[in-house]
Amino acid sequence: MSYLDDSLRRKAIFFTGKGGVGKSTLAWATALACQRRGRKVAVVGWQPAGKPAPPALVDLGIPWLGLDTLTTFKEYALTLIKFERLYDSVLDNRVLRTFVLAAPGLSDAVIAGKIWELVNRGEYETLLIDMPSSGHAKAFFKSPLGLKKIFKMGFIARDTERVLNLFQSNDVRLDLVTLPEELPLRECQLLKGELQALHSFSFGYAHFNQCLPNFAAFEPTELDRLEGEVERFARAVSTEHAEQASRMAAHGLGLPTVKIPRFATAGWKASVQSTADFLEAL
């Protein structure tokens, strides 16, 4: 099954990996590719609710949902308490805000619960979730396990069970994003191991982002025809291309891989569009 076909049949895809590897670009590009096929999509990120999408990406016309803890907690509490005025008068105070932000794992759990709700409400057919970087992502996926231990009763306990089922559902896919460089590759392997130890996720694809394009590889006969600075530059790039390939092979993540070339495009939006074109053609 192609990358796009697989994506189209999921209700949610989590993109995870260390910071700066292109998780956002991948999430937005996958959303764009799915939207072009008529799928109702939204990109989800850890940003203050109500804040607009990244300025560069606003006019892609893809719905964007920022989730922050306090807004999400309030929404959640209101489903239980029903009366907004009651919430505003007794729960919306500095002490509780502090508690919600600082209580162990609560913040992540509240957001996980929201994602469960979004998936089940079905307003969007596929959610593309742009995770925070590795450390926080691990804490996020771990949060229901911690909560399961401390919340044995109450609504949180019930909802924790739902979230755990969601994480392990076949409707949901977890993709890893990394760069074809040694340290990011190594870290991504570690991250996968740690995530695997938490839940039985359905892992989807390993995205190697910003690869050197194929035309960066030269035949030895081509190199021999060059000289001086030009030859040195071509050799260095060609060697880097070969090393990149062997690094990716050596640090395989045991998943189908998507090697996304680095696009020489003018801005973020253009790079999302080029990535979407690339993903569609896979």
Add this chain to the structure above:
Amino acid sequence: MKHKRLYLVGGPGGVGKTTLAASLGIALAQQGHRTVVLTVDPAKRLAQALGFTGFDSELQKIDVGGGELWATMLDTDHYFDRVISKFATSPEQRDRVLAHPLYKTMVENLGGSHEYAAMERLLEFVKDPRYDKIVVDTPPSDNAAELFEAPQRMADFMDNSVLKWFQGGGKLYLQLFKAGTKVAMGALKLIFGAEFLDSLGSFLADLEGMQAGFQKRNLEVLETLRSDQTSFVMVSVPSEARAEDCARFREMLKEKNIPLDRLVLNRLEPLPPEAPMDLPAGAKRLWEYQKSLHTQQKAWADAMEGAAPCETRRLYEKHGPLHDVANLSELGRLLLN
């Protein structure tokens, strides 16, 4: 920048922060300063280049050919136990807190616990007169505010009013809400379950008396960050997405009144060498590509530099071995001057 004592190297992940922090450390040590580099996750290859033998949290002396350089890696998992031991008012309190079922969950899950640990450790070095220069490779965070807010959040969590609120009474502010508190507790019971609230209540009670330590620490951290002895070096790569990150980061620093000392734009693609007209077709494509990468990046680098309230350094991508002491030292001097 040369005359500061504490250097905080920050920015998003994957931009070369650890390498730059190490090179700053080497350059400072070679200039005769007794320097310590605190790293949160050392890249293995870098550690090897520096002569790190292991990955423990002990201080290790690193041979950089003259000068004195020490390095340590922060063991965030165990660091919190130390913090609790330090702030506990008695050994009994320490044991009670460490053994509380909520404690471990809190340390593992509390957002920003790595950030808190990093701040706490750096303060120890700042207070230690044996070090002339301190370089901190800050934990990567896409939301950089977390790094600076961690001590505040910890102090807030430990705040007396939170404790009193959960114990149902106390100060004037709370008396106003007293009637509300009962209702609120009812609502919270519904959400969290009574068992959790009991457990939390006992945990907060166990922490009683330690709040002052955390609050004092929070103020010290802020004071240190704002000090004119502190240099904040932001590392990034030139692109539109990172330019947006940088803008957010700058705003946050401004809000917190922390000056930015230097912006380092890393991993710039060089312009390819002038090529002859009869370049083979394959190579021609690469040349065009490389040129346009360079042009695009340069435009973002210019924009980021223009928006930065401080000096900027540009570092070009180098193929080949970077991680040896001589290369790193050269890089460090480039940053300092």
